[in-house]
Amino acid sequence: MASLSPSLRAAVELTRPGNAVAAGVLTATGAFVTGGVAAAPLAVAAAVLATLAATAGGNAINDYFDREIDAVNQPDRPIPRGAISARGALGVSGACFVIATVAALTLPLVAIGIAVVNLLALVAYTEWFKGRPLLGNILVGYLTGSAFLFGGAALGAPFGAAVLFLLAAVATLTREIVKDVEDIAGDRQEGLRTFPIVVGRTPALWTGVAVLVVAVTASAVPYLDGTFGLSYLLVVVPADAVMLWAALRSFRDPTVSQRWLKRGMFLATAAFVVGRAAVVLG
Numbered sequence: 638m639a640s641l642s643p644s645l646r647a648a649v650e651l652t653r654p655g656n657a658v659a660a661g662v663l664t665a666t667g668a669f670v671t672g673g674v675a676a677a678p679l680a681v682a683a684a685v686l687a688t689l690a691a692t693a694g695g696n697a698i699n700d701y702f703d704r705e706i707d708a709v710n711q712p713d714r715p716i717p718r719g720a721i722s723a724r725g726a727l728g729v730s731g732a733c734f735v736i737a738t739v740a741a742l743t744l745p746l747v748a749i750g751i752a753v754v755n756l757l758a759l760v761a762y763t764e765w766f767k768g769r770p771l772l773g774n775i776l777v778g779y780l781t782g783s784a785f786l787f788g789g790a791a792l793g794a795p796f797g798a799a800v801l802f803l804l805a806a807v808a809t810l811t812r813e814i815v816k817d818v819e820d821i822a823g824d825r826q827e828g829l830r831t832f833p834i835v836v837g838r839t840p841a842l843w844t845g846v847a848v849l850v851v852a853v854t855a856s857a858v859p860y861l862d863g864t865f866g867l868s869y870l871l872v873v874v875p876a877d878a879v880m881l882w883a884a885l886r887s888f889r890d891p892t893v894s895q896r897w898l899k900r901g902m903f904l905a906t907a908a909f910v911v912g913r914a915a916v917v918l919g
């Protein structure tokens with residue numbers, strides 16, 4: 638990004654490109670696990686683009702609405718540090734949502750339906766859901782997991798990656814609770830009633846650990862029901878271990894915890910790709 642102008646660099650940074658690309662990978666994984674990538678490569682490409690653009694737009698509009706909170710919690714983000722104006726951020730978000738909409742309109746009706754719901758949720762999240770205890774966290778979990786469903790929907794099979802959807806939604810819920818613990822100071826200053834502020838830091842973190850234990854336990858299902866073989870287990874078990882360690886670390890250091898939760902989730906995504914590839918390659 639060094640070759641870009643400062644304002645363009647700030648616009649790209651605003652979209653959190655790492656998350657946007659990762660979300661696109663989730664959609665591609667959802668299509669791959671559902672099984673039809675080769676049959677409909679253009680549909681999968683359009684779905685990946687729609688997810689990538691929607692996530693980018695969601696990140697940009699989140700920073701637009703969060704600009705006052707981020708001035709306390711995350712002052713180095715593009716808007717609070719003055720690298721891009723609030724109006725400019727809104728423009729970046731709008732452009733991303735237009736791209737996502739155009740790409741989604743080329744897909745089957747069920748995929749268009751998911752995209753419409755998700756785009757509305759991404760715009761509504763910060764203003765109407767974020768400050769409601771647990772509701773905002775659950776919505777981010779749904780949005781993250783839905784990227785997997787969207788990949789299957791692009792092939793006309795929206796529940797082809799239903800297990801991945803559930804695991805990703807729950808694991809993301811845990812991470813969102815930990816991130817809210819990280820942000821307690823700024824959120825409290827802004828009068829937000831996040832889950833940790835309402836129930837207390839420790840009960841919130843134990844809730845996160847408890848839901849993650851359910852997800853980690855459920856991650857054995859694709860192996861036990863014969864969907865995937867030993868190759869899946871050899872990757873998902875370390876991923877589960879990293880996520881469990883990270884969740885327990887949240888009591889001492891939520892920042893380290895949420896970063897390692899994300900790494901564990903990336904490794905878990907790889908487990909599904911490896912598991913499916915082993916089946917396809919026979």
Ligand SMILES: CC(C)=CCC/C(C)=C/CC/C(C)=C/CC/C(C)=C/COC[C@H](O)COP(=O)(O)O
Pocket residue numbers: 653656657659660663692777781801804805806808809813816852853856873876877899902903905906
């Ligand atoms: C138990 C088990 C096997 C769980 C599987 C979990 C799984 C496959 C998770 C996928 C999650 C993933 C790789 C998400 C991609 C990145 C993304 C879209 C995250 C959503 O981020 C929302 C967050 O609030 C943004 O904050 P930050 O990451 O700090 O920018």
Ligand SMILES: CC(C)=CCC/C(C)=C/CC/C(C)=C/CC/C(C)=C/COP(=O)(O)OP(=O)(O)O
Pocket residue numbers: 656660687688691692695696699703737751752755756759762767777780781782783784787816
């Ligand atoms: C499948 C389609 C069409 C869309 C899915 C889009 C996806 C995968 C969204 C994932 C969740 C996401 C990126 C939401 C954007 C809003 C966001 C950054 C929520 C978290 O924000 P805060 O709670 O303010 O926390 P931080 O800003 O501190 O990260």
Ligand SMILES: [Mg+2]
Pocket residue numbers: 699700703
């Ligand atoms: Mg935010």
